[in-house]
Amino acid sequence: MSETTVAPEHPLTVEEQEVKPGFIGQNVPRKEDQRLVQGEGVFVDDVKRHGMAYVHFVRSPYAHAAITRIDVSKAAELEGVYGTLIGEEVAATSDPFFQIAPPPGGHVKDFALAVGRVRHVGEPVVAVAAVTRELARDAADLVEVDYEPLEPVLDPERAADPATPLLHDDVGSNVIWSGEFDYGDYDAALADADKVVRIKRLHFDRFSSTPLETSGAVVEYNRGTAQWTIHSNNQFPGFAQIMMAPALRVGIDKLRFVSQDIGGGFGNKICTHVQLVALCLLARKLKRPVNWTEWRTDQHTANSHGNERVFLDVEVPVKSDGTLLGFRARMIDDCGAYTRYEPLGCIIWAQVTPGVYRWRNIRVDFTQVCTNKSPCGPNRGYSRMQHLWFTERVIDIVAHELGIDPVEIRKRNYIRSDEMPYETPNGCVYDSGDYAACLDQALALIEYDGIDERRRDAEARGKLLGVGIGSTLDSGTNNFGQSTILNPELQFSGNNEVATVKLDIFGEIVVTIGTTPQGQSHETTAAQVVAEILGVTPDEVNVRAGHDSYWNSHAGFSGTYASQFAVTGLGAVKGATDMLAEEIKQIGAAVLGAESTDDVHLEGGFVKRNDNPEAALPFMACGAIVNANNAVLPMEARSITLNCRYVYVPPHQLPDKERKYGNLTLTYANQIHACVVEVDPETGVYEIVDYSAVDDCGIRINPQIVEGQVHGATAQSIGAATHETFPYDEDGNLLTPNFYDYHVPHALDMPPMKTGYVESPSPFTPLGAKGMGEGGGAGISAVCAALQNALAAAGRPIVYDSSNPYKRVWELLRNPDESRALVTVEDA
């Protein structure tokens, strides 16, 4: 195996960075807060329109069934009901959604409402619109649907078995996509190993970030222009438009997306295009605006779950000194009933193929199957979270079985800072980072040195104490070219985001961005960047809240997802602002009689001559001249608009489809978490008593905001590691359809959280910043590792699942050998 770092095949362009001291890096107060703390944000359900109808979806009570009859007559007769929409109408007036998967997986037919068959509990079957919310619900109860139940497919490990019933007959099997990923020389690594650790099965459970605001929309149809205005909380309008326009048989321009405030998204609000199409059809049919509010139960049963993944026949060749040579595994990913963003999850994980480790010989057999459960979709840490959890679990199990210290094995195998930029075995380039330094900080924060004493103290209180470490590589700014590794026919690659910055007639600086923030503070950080460049204060920068297609400041990939705003969004803002600054200087130079723009500079809202600061032109005058008094300008200056639009395009290349090789994403923020748990051996109940998270996302535009993202992502991963899970019964009923049974962390559940940071600027981005916010996954690994460490004193069970509620911990305590049977160590 090779330990030397291979240089990128095509060296990435490194953009110039002149980050001046100023507003970048400051905890500038958030512009968003003023309205939000007064309850004056505008969330989708706050939007009202005259004559608006309220929509209620009749949903499937069966996991898998044929629809034999639908009768809406009783509902339609109810006074106050405007109308209904059923699958047959949808099939007649719209087309199935475009599929990302190649055939046969791509033969899935996914309509806005169930057509002929339901494939998961909660699937929308009929839409009913009425004058009030309550009436729509009453009418929905009057809709008669007859079903012929079919055997549900619930176990991903059996889904591919030919004996298992099919979800989508046209696909011919329940396999959506499968492929081999083979990097380095795995067989040589196996031959070279001193020991081989084998793990039969690891399981990453279903859960989702469950944003507190559920999905929803108010959809208006303009019959004169045949255009829809979609007020929604969809977080990726670029993707929604690409999916919806062909389904609705119209051009992109017929779909105007509008949003202001969004109550959390975490990826879960990317795939609402399905319901949005139903609403578009209904608004057109009923000739009135329609409002849809998804209820919590609907969100849990039918919105977007994080992918469930099983890791089978894992094999890890190791040197006796603990050097990891690689791994081999069979991975089965369960995407639920329909492929909406899927099968992208089958390649997104490959952005972090080796995790934070230097093993270079990797062979993965990856299969994605569909089952009769809620469709999956992006969920904070999308697809990488599952894979990174797998790598961390493997490291800890290897350490556990070979008796190597978990810190030591990490230090030995972490990619080193002096190896950055580091090219992974599959051609991804980790831009920068110092994992070992992050680990040292994380351990210091939980006072790791005194851990033995704390362990003894816990024992004295009848508790088992354990320490665990986890990591996240928060890969940001996707190269959508990776989709062609799944489906060579796809015409996607690269990425983009748009911003416009203008200087208006009274000197107002107005910024619009193509993103759809859901708490990521884009208004604030954009203002910081603009203020920095134009030499004004963030208060003087007006950033329009939310998203509107009419601003013409969006592109195909516009949205807020995949940890990229600091790169794509702010990259676009910086680009547009640099253009504007240059134009302002041109006006200034022309008016102040300076030779060139090099002879003037921007300061405190003025263009000033370098040689005579007294000769200054206020921005207001620039705005007034260009917008309302342009005849005073010399001819050569009249092309200046002071309204600059910039499209940021990251320096991505096309991946090698055959080798599944290439740079799949631009930046790699990382987080190292450390966690201390105390387990009650009598009950399996445990408490996280100490916790630290150290983040490195390069240059931090606003440290307080970065820290907030770290806190939130950590809370979500602690939830996922403890009580948050989406289990189904044998009939395919979701057992945690609400916050009563789906227990998310409450204020009392959260441990004291300590945070630290390292700043390793990205050499590849305009501001040296990296996208961040999906760092939470580390917490799941840290909790699992801490539990395994604590239980070592009680029969050394193996923590094999990402979700460890008390009942599972008790099972591990009661019967450690059952889990130990999953692992074998062999001298090679």
Add this chain to the structure above:
Amino acid sequence: MKVDGARTFAAPRRLVWEVLNDPKQMAEVMPGVESFDVEDDRHWRAHVKIPLGLGGLRLSINFEKTEEREPDFARLHAKGTGVGALMDMDTQFHLSEADGATAMRWEADVRVAGPVGSMGQRVLQPIVNQQVKNVLAALDQQIARASSKT
């Protein structure tokens, strides 16, 4: 969800068989029956309001006798639909003579789907057990009544 059990009735098998296979007598035994119509000797329909304390759960139930081997075995399929709930139940019983009395082995596979099924899964088991207890108690009385008539 599967439940089963055994019970002995101090009555001859023929009589127990009649009670168990007479829709009208079964209607007396079922909880919260509001109306009951017999379509034919294999198909019945009932509107029930199962008392759940929090307020009754209204279901309209279609019964179909799917198998019958007089006098010792019968199998019944019941499909109930109501607001937010779908109930699907398959029950069967075996009768055997036990010196004068009648021994019954029974098993039922109950499935509840819909929001009620999801929300109520926590308490489904105890509630089903409760309903079964009630039905069996009522059955004892019904059989006692029937045998007193003869």
Add this chain to the structure above:
Amino acid sequence: MLLAEVEYARPSSVEEALRLLAAHDGARALAGGQTLTNVMKARAASPDVLVDLADLDELRRITRGADGTLDVGAMSTYSDLIASAEVAAARPILTVVAAQIADVQVRNRGTLGGNLCLSDPTNHFPPLMAAIGATMTVLGASGERAVAADEFFLGVYMTAVAPDELLTKVTIPSAAGTGDGFAAVTIGRDGTCIANAAATVSDGQARVALGCVAAVPVVVRAAAEEDAVVDTVRATALEPPDDVHASAAYRRHLAEVLAARAVRQALERRS
């Protein structure tokens, strides 16, 4: 989230309330509504008439008799219990347990009577009342009757209170010479109970009520020391539900552990 049509009445006297409950089939008393409203939102149960007890102040009194017995009106909220000096003095365990239920907002609305009449296996108060030997006063057209906690809970969501009756007050014996304990394993800190146990010890005897292991609290008696209690619980036939939060086996195990812990507390707190 959207209720079916329902009629509403807010009587100003207990008599009026009883009349309304008797006069309308499908009428239900509305106390704090912290469970009933949710069930109605899901349309899992849809009463035809709600009889709101909010104005019946006589059902919200907390008084302590000369002999130290405590009378708690059924409409007393959890917050009322927590704030009450009488409760703290008469039976401190009530204050402790009330403070563990749900959250501040729910405690501000939820009532003792509602908690008991709901008879949800995961509730805190049914086992506690069974352990401390509380007596429920049930009022109906035919008059008033006293029901011991042991006979009060008939099943999930089922109690001795008939549709046309009201639980008016709960009488709790003085703590003199006794000690109480309550132990639970919950989903998250102070969340919903996965299993719980309440215990009262007096003159060497322990009376333990196990929650979440059957449709109603299971009361066991044993010598007031941990091993005896564990052995008794182990020997008791339980029907624990097997659900998403715990297997039947896990609940059976927790019943033993929590019974011992509740008794330990009770012994420590013995007055």
Add this chain to the structure above:
Amino acid sequence: MEPIAAKRITVTVNGDSHEREVEARRLLVHFLRDDLDLTGTHIGCDTGNCGACTVIYDGMAIKSCMMLAVQADGAAIETVEGLAANGELHPLQKAFGATHALQCGYCTPGMLMSAKHLLEHNPEPTDEEIRRALQGNICRCTGYVNIVEAVQAAAKGEVGT
């Protein structure tokens, strides 16, 4: 006095009296949001767990999704819209901004009302008491860290203007 399916009710919200005819089945939260257009009070679940709909009802923090509008007849209710007075933000509102205690801001109105109720009953809470007081309010963005800090800051008067 017989049961009725709809009722004319009078409710005082943030000092203003509102009279409306409502169906008995209408939830208080829908009355506030849809009938009175006070959309600052949010809905995050359908089981009374999330607390986004928390308002102060006759001095008590309650969840307005677990109460019928008709029950509120004659009551005085405070919502997030009533926190700021004469153009001046409430100390809690300032503190939430200063400590970055909100991200998407959806849970914030409920958090603020629960926190206000806490400080009215316990002006000098410990961190543990704050967490206990906010147990009925779910936040999916912040992990509660800065929210606890904000309430503490407001309690100690550590917020400027």
